[in-house]
Amino acid sequence: MKLSAKEKIEASALILFSRQGFYETSTSEIAKEAGVSEATIFRLFSNKINLYIETLTSAIKGFEINTNKVLASLSFESFENDLTILVDFSFASYFDNLHIFRIFVSNMIQIQEIREFAFLIFPDLRQLFNDYLNEMQIRSKIQTCDCKKFTNLLLSNVLKDVIFTTTFTKTEAFDQATHDLIMNQWVNKIKFYSSLLRRED
Amino acid sequence: MTQNNWNKIVDAAFQLFMEHGYQQTTTKEIARLADVNESTVFRTFASKEELFQTTIAYYTRKSLPNDFNNLHYSGDLTQDLKYLIDSMIEVNLQLTPSFRLLVKQAHMPVEVLSEIYQSLNDQQNAYVQFIVGLSHRYPIRDLMFDAFIDAIFSTIFYHSFYYLIDQSSYKAMVKSEFSDYFVQYALTILSKERHHEA
Numbered sequence: 001m002k003l004s005a006k007e008k009i010e011a012s013a014l015i016l017f018s019r020q021g022f023y024e025t026s027t028s029e030i031a032k033e034a035g036v037s038e039a040t041i042f043r044l045f046s047n048k049i050n051l052y053i054e055t056l057t058s059a060i061k062g063f064e065i066n067t068n069k070v071l072a073s074l075s076f077e078s079f080e081n082d083l084t085i086l087v088d089f090s091f092a093s094y095f096d097n098l099h100i101f102r103i104f105v106s107n108m109i110q111i112q113e114i115r116e117f118a119f120l121i122f123p124d125l126r127q128l129f130n131d132y133l134n135e136m137q138i139r140s141k142i143q144t145c146d147c148k149k150f151t152n153l154l155l156s157n158v159l160k161d162v163i164f165t166t167t168f169t170k171t172e173a174f175d176q177a178t179h180d181l182i183m184n185q186w187v188n189k190i191k192f193y194s195s196l197l198r199r200e201d
Numbered sequence: 202m203t204q205n206n207w208n209k210i211v212d213a214a215f216q217l218f219m220e221h222g223y224q225q226t227t228t229k230e231i232a233r234l235a236d237v238n239e240s241t242v243f244r245t246f247a248s249k250e251e252l253f254q255t256t257i258a259y260y261t262r263k264s265l266p267n268d269f270n271n272l273h274y275s276g277d278l279t280q281d282l283k284y285l286i287d288s289m290i291e292v293n294l295q296l297t298p299s300f301r302l303l304v305k306q307a308h309m310p311v312e313v314l315s316e317i318y319q320s321l322n323d324q325q326n327a328y329v330q331f332i333v334g335l336s337h338r339y340p341i342r343d344l345m346f347d348a349f350i351d352a353i354f355s356t357i358f359y360h361s362f363y364y365l366i367d368q369s370s371y372k373a374m375v376k377s378e379f380s381d382y383f384v385q386y387a388l389t390i391l392s393k394e395r396h397h398e399a
Contacts, residue, residue: 021305023222106301109366120359149386156359157352167304168318170311192348196390 006044008034013055018099022052022107053113059100060117065093065124076135079142080194086132087158087186088179090125094162095174097122105163121155129155133197142197154193161185209235210242214256219298223253254313257299261317264295271330278339279384282391285331286383289354290376292324293361325350341391353387 003011012033016025027048031038045051070089074082094101101120108118129151136142161182165171171178213235217226228249232239246252269288274281303309303317328350335341364371364379371379 019305020224021222021302024224024305026224102304105362106304108362109297109301115366120362152359153352153356157355160351160355160358163300163304164318164321167300168314170314188345189348189351192345192352195344 005034005036005040009036009041009044009051010055010058013051014059014099014103017052017055018102022048022103022111027051049113052111056100056103056114056117059097063097063100063122063124065096065122067124067128070128071132074132076139076141079136079197080190082132082136083190083194084183084186086129087154087190088183089128090122090155090158091162091179091182092174093122093125094158095172095178098162098166098172101159101162102166120159121152125155126151140199143199145197150193150197157189206235206237206241207245209237210245210252211256211259214252215260215299218253218256218302223249223302228252254309257302257309258313258317260299261296261303262320264292264299265320265324266291269324269327269331271327271334273331274334274338276338278335278341279388281335281338282384282387283380285328286353286357286387287380289328289357290361290380290383293354293357294365297358297361297365325354328354340393342393344391349390353383356386357383 009030013025013030016030016033027041028038030051031041034041041051045054070085073085076082104114104118104120108114130147133142133145133147133150137144137147165178165182169178174182210231214226214231217231217234220226226249228242229239231252232242235242242252246255266288273284275284303314325347329347332346332350336343336346360371360379364374
C-alpha cells in the first residue's frame with residue numbers, strides 16, 4: 001500500500017519527536033526523513049505544533065490491540081500462568097507503541113496541548129486486566145479485590161520497566177533478548193502479584 | 202575554574218535545557234544566565250554535548266537522597282512507612298523533569314545512562330533493606346520485598362506525572378496528602394488481615 005504524503009510525514013514525525021523531542025526536532029528534518037518538501041508540511045499541517053498534535057491524534061487512533069487471541073490462551077485456572085501471559089502481552093503492546101508513550105512521558109508536563117489526551121496506561125490493557133480479574137473472582141480462583149487498583153499497580157510497573165529499559169539500554173524493540181531479560185526479571189514479580197490475590201482456603 | 206562557576210554553569214544549563222531542549226539552547230545563553238564568560242564554559246566542558254550529559258547526570262543523581270538512612274526506625278509502622286514513601290515521592294518528583302530529557306535517545310551515551318541506572322538500582326536496594334528491617338520489627342505480611350518496593354516505586358512514578366501536571370484528580374492535593382495516599386496503600390498490602398470487600 002502506498003502511503004500518502006500526510007501519512008509519510010506523520011510516520012517520520014512520530015519517530016523523530018520520540019527520539020529527539022518536540023523542541024529538538026525541526027520541520028526540515030521531518031521533511032527530509034519523509035522525503036517531502038518543507039512546504040508540503042506547512043501546506044498540510046500549517047505549523048509545527050499542529051503537526052505534532054495531528055501526529056499524536058492519528059497514532060492514538062491507530063491504537064488497537066487485539067485481545068481475543070490473548071484471552072483464548074488464558075487458562076482461567078492458574079493465576080500465575082495467566083499473569084505471565086498477560087504481562088508478556090502488555091510488554092509487547094507497549095513496545096509496539098513505544099514512540100507515542102515516549103512522547104507522552106517527555107512532553108505531557110511541558111506541552112499543554114497534549115495533556116487532555118495523554119495517558120500512560122493503555123486503556124485497552126486496563127480493560128483486559130479488569131475483565132480477566134472479574135472473571136477469576138466469579139470463578140473463585142482469586143480472592144475478591146479492588147480490580148482497578150490491582151490493575152493500576154501492575155500496569156504502572158510494566159510502564160516503568162518499559163520506560164527504564166528503553167531509556168537506559170536504548171532498546172526500541174521487544175526482540176528476543178529484551179523479552180528474555182524482562183520476563184526473567186518478572187518471574188519474581190509475578191509471584192509477588194499473584195500472592196497478593198491468592199485464596200487461602 | 203572554581204566550584205562556584207561549575208555549579209553556576211550546570212544550574213543555568215539545566216534550566217535552559219529543560220525549558221528549550223538541547224537544540225534550541227546555545228552555550229552563549231547558558232553563559233549569560235550563569236553570569237560567566239562563554240570561554241569559561243568551554244574551559245570546563247569540551248562541548249555543548251558534554252555539558253548536557255554532565256548536567257543531566259548531575260541532576261539525576263542529585264534527585265537521589267543521600268540522607269536516606271536504612272536504619273532510621275521510629276518504632277511506629279505508619280511513621281516508618283511514611284519515611285520510606287516520602288523519600289520515594291521526592292525521588293520521583295525530582296526525577297520526572299530530568300527524565301523527560303533522558304527518555305529521548307539523542308545526546309546521551311550508553312555509559313552515562315548505565316551509570317545513572319546503577320545509582321537508581323542502589324537507591325532501590327536501600328529501600329529494600331529498609332523494608333526488610335521493618336519486617337523484623339513489626340508483624341507485617343511476608344512478601345517478596347524487592348517486588349513490593351518495585352511495585353510501590355512504579356505506582357509513585359506513574360502518579361508523579363499526573364501530579365506534576367495537576368490533572369483533575371490531583372488538583373488541590375498537597376504533597377502530604379499525596380504521600381498519605383501511598384502510605385495507606387502500602388499499609389493495606391502489608392497488613393496481615395485479608396481485606397474482603399463486601
